[in-house]
Amino acid sequence: MSLVRLGALGVGSFFCVAVLWGAVQPRDAVVPDPVKALYKHPHAIEWVHNGAGNLGITGTFDRKQLQRGFQVYKEVCSACHSINRVAFRDLADLGFTAPEIKAIAASYEVPSIDDKTGEPATRKGTPADKFPLVYPNEIAARAAQNGALPPDLSLIVKAREGGTNYIHSLINGYADAPASWTVPDGLYYNPYFKSLNIAMPPPLAADDQITYVDGTKSTREQYAKDIAVFLTWTAEPKLEARKETGLAAVIFLLIMTGLGYLSYKKVWADVKRKSA
Amino acid sequence: MSFPWAKQYQPTTEIGKFFDKQLPLPRFVYGALGAGYPTPKNLNYFYNFGVLAGVALVIQIITGVVLGMHYAANTTVAFDSVEHIMRDVNGGWMLRYMHAVGASFFFGVVYVHIFRGLYYGSYKPPREVLWMLGLVIFLLMMATAFMGYVLVWGQMSFWGATVITGLFSAIPVVGSYIQTLLLGGFSPDNATLNRFFSLHYLLPFVIFGVIILHVWALHIPGSNNPTGIAVKTEADTVPFHPYYTAKDFFGLGVYLTLFAAVVFFAPNALGEVDNYIPANPLSTPAHIVPEWYFWPFYAILRAFTVDFFFIPAKLMGVLAMFAAILLLFFLPWLDTSPVRSNSYRPLNRILFWVFVVVALVLGVAGGKPAEEPWVRLSQVFTAYYFAHFLIIIPLVSRFEKTKPLPRSISEAVLAKYGNSAPGVAAQPAE
Known part of the structure; x- marks a missing residue:
């Protein structure tokens, strides 16, 4: 068995020397990354749906806000961005009634097949359909968008660091580039975007760009908040059910664990007494 | 079971006696x-963590089997089918979050379980086979978790599969053939997804089988304990039921409460945002990282940055990463100290905690981009990782002066609780 330890000494020394040899190599001088220097992290702000303490344990969506966010999406974002994972029927979560959802669905044309000729055609949407794609495929999107690809927004909040805060910061984050930074033609400077150069023009550039029907003040700040919350819902439509179930589950488990602790103490009482 | 005072199963009902003659399953459970x-x-x-790990596996299997009813292992629809589960399947969001968070928790409890074994010397004779079976389970878990992560077919799934299978290409001569065999092609594609789904469904049951062997091997010598000294008399033991069933139930309650808190209130906290972007072979994420439970090994992999004589750096990293786990198989013969528990090994106890810190720092470094200071930090700590097991432990176990051991478990328990109980004189139990 001393052979094992001898072998271990050899293998151990081998790996140690090899890795430390790398550690003592001189490093290339660090070139400061200009993107890192200018990049800004999203601002964390309080959201109604995050509930008490912004912890995400309680809290429900503000239905009015979701509807306003949907309005922003429809009037602005939907020109280029799809929400293809969301079905029209899901809009019931926003407080829309069945006839309203039918009407919204019917205002969209969805791909179908002509039932006489079999040729590709379109038809009016029904509540069971998903929101249609804006472009049939990536090539079409890039051709229409000067080479850029507007991502589908269904999951965008879960697909970016910062989530809801990211959308809010990005929408309002457009700024003039500092002198040290050159923005390529056709792109815009936005320090909240990972490469700083975003192809999307400022989508919500002015107050009063959208007229809210519920009388909420039409400001850029409000638009950014509303669209961020709407996209939080498209990414996590079961958020409310999740928290509701979670609270019930945790309360149940705490009681169960408490009873478990008492029975553990009772079962062990005689052993502890005897030992003591 | 080996202890002569173990209670024997006595069927009391007619049906109990009937089954005991033909299929003594109740007798088996009673004894186990x-x-x-x-x-x-x-x-x-x-x-408690062994039982918790078993429960974690059962949760993974149950949620996984139901998820498998709704998942489609085809690159064109895999990501969509996961979102279908999240949005349209009744309770699908809960199943999927339990499965994803459950994988993290499974590794969490298994890591505690392994470190428990390291601290109390549970790998030492007569439990070497038990220890090695545990390591086999750990390796199977790593393969299963990796393949499950690929099934989502998000960006990190795809690029993780590219990186991890690419490791095998570092092996001389046969490497690229092995990589092609694993992928079923030259890059991750439909063939990859299909074989990973098949294996991801198979391996948990293999793990289950090895767990049965692990528990069998446990029951031959019986459980180790914090003193590390062997059971001598009946006074040292209590029957598993009701004593440890009650304690495990309480521990399970605490575990499930924490698990539920993460599943329901922060289900994506342990994941990577990039995996909510569908896989795109034409767009490489800026920072490819595995899930947190692989970070220490990922740090070791990336710590080898220069060629070592004729061995390319990449191959060194791959060898080191596998060696980092495989060396644990030899631990029972590297640590020759006759004392099991670190409670009686003053020097080794300090080294144990140094190793815990090293493992944690490697974990943090593995999750960071390959930049300074993290690269150099991983290099120094990787060196310690190998030195700890392969050089320091064999030496320490030979020269360390250990503290005197209590004569029995009962005596140790008395020493701990004896003075605090009023009115009862502390006497060594016979």
């Missing part, structure tokens, strides 16, 4: 998890 398994009476809460 019931009153027929005498267990050291001084096990602390760290000894």
Whole structure:
């Protein structure tokens, strides 16, 4: 068995020397990354749906806000961005009634097949359909968008660091580039975007760009908040059910664990007494 | 079971007697998890984690089997089918979050379980086979978790599969053939997804089988305990049921409460945002990282930055990463100290905690981009990782002066609780 330890000494020394040899190599001088220097992290702000303490344990969506966010999406974002994972029927979560959802669905044309000729055609949407794609495929999107690809927004909040805060910061984050930074033609400077150069023009550039029907003040700040919350819902439509179930589950488990602790103490009482 | 005072199963009902003659399953359970398994009476809460790991596996299998009913292993629809589960399947969001968070929790409890074994010397004779079976389970878990992560077919799934299978290409001569065999092609594609789904469904049941062997091997010598000294008399033990079933139930409650808190209130906290972007072979994420439970090994992999004589750096990293786990198989023969528990090994106890810190720092470094200071930090700590097991432990176990051991578990328990009990004189139990 001393052979094992001898072998271990050899293998151990081998790996140690090899890795430390790398550690003592001189490093290339660090070139400061200009993107890192200018990049800004999203601002964390309080959201109604995050509930008490912004912890995400309680809290429900503000239905009015979701509807306003949907309005922003429809009037602005939907020109280029799809929400293809969301079905029209899901809009019931926003407080829309069945006839309203039918009407919204019917205002969209969805791909179908002509039932006489079999040729590709379109038809009016029904509540069971998903929101249609804006472009049939990536090539079409890039051709229409000067080479850029507007991502589908269904999951965008879960697909970016910062989530809801990211959308809010990005929408309002457009700024003039500092002198040290050159923005390529056709792109815009936005320090909240990972490469700083975003192809999307400022989508919500002015107050009063959208007229809210519920009388909420039409400001850029409000638009950014509303669209961020709407996209939080498209990414996590079961958020409310999740928290509701979670609270019930945790309360149940705490009681169960408490009873478990008492029975553990009772079962062990005689052993502890005897030992003591 | 080996202890002569173990209670024997006595069927009391007619039907009980009937089955005991033909298929003594109740007798088996009675001896394995019931009153027929005498267990050291001084096990602390760290000894709950084996049962917790078993429960974690069962949760993964149950949620996974149901998820498999709705998932489609085809690159064109895999990501969509996961979102279908999240949005349209009744309770699908809960199943998927339980499965994803459950994988993290499974590794969490298994890591505690392994470190418990390291601290109390549970790998030492007569439990070497038990230890090695545990390591086999750990390796199978890593393969299963990796393949499950690929099934989502998000960006990190795809690029993780590219990186991890690419490791095998570093092996001389046969490397690229192995990589092609694993992928079923030259890059991750439909063939990859299909074989990973098949294996991801198979391996948990293999793990289950090895767990049965692991528990069998446990029951031959019986559980180790915090003193590390062997059970001598009946006074050292209590029957597993009701004593440890009650304690495990309480531990399970605490575990499930924490699990539920993460599943329901922060289900994506342990994941990577990039995996909510569908896989795109034409767009490489800026920062490819595995899930947190692979970070220490990922740090070791990336710590080898220069060629070592004729061995390319990449191959060194791959060898080191596999060696980092495989060396644990030799631990019972590297640590020759006759004393099991670190409670009586003053020097080794300090080294144990140094190793815990090293493992944690490697974990943090593995999750960071390959930049300074993290690269250099991983290099120094990787060196310590190997030195710890392969050089320091064999030496320390030979020269360390250990503290005197209590004569029995009962005596140790008395020393701990004896003085605090009023009115009862502390006397060594016979």
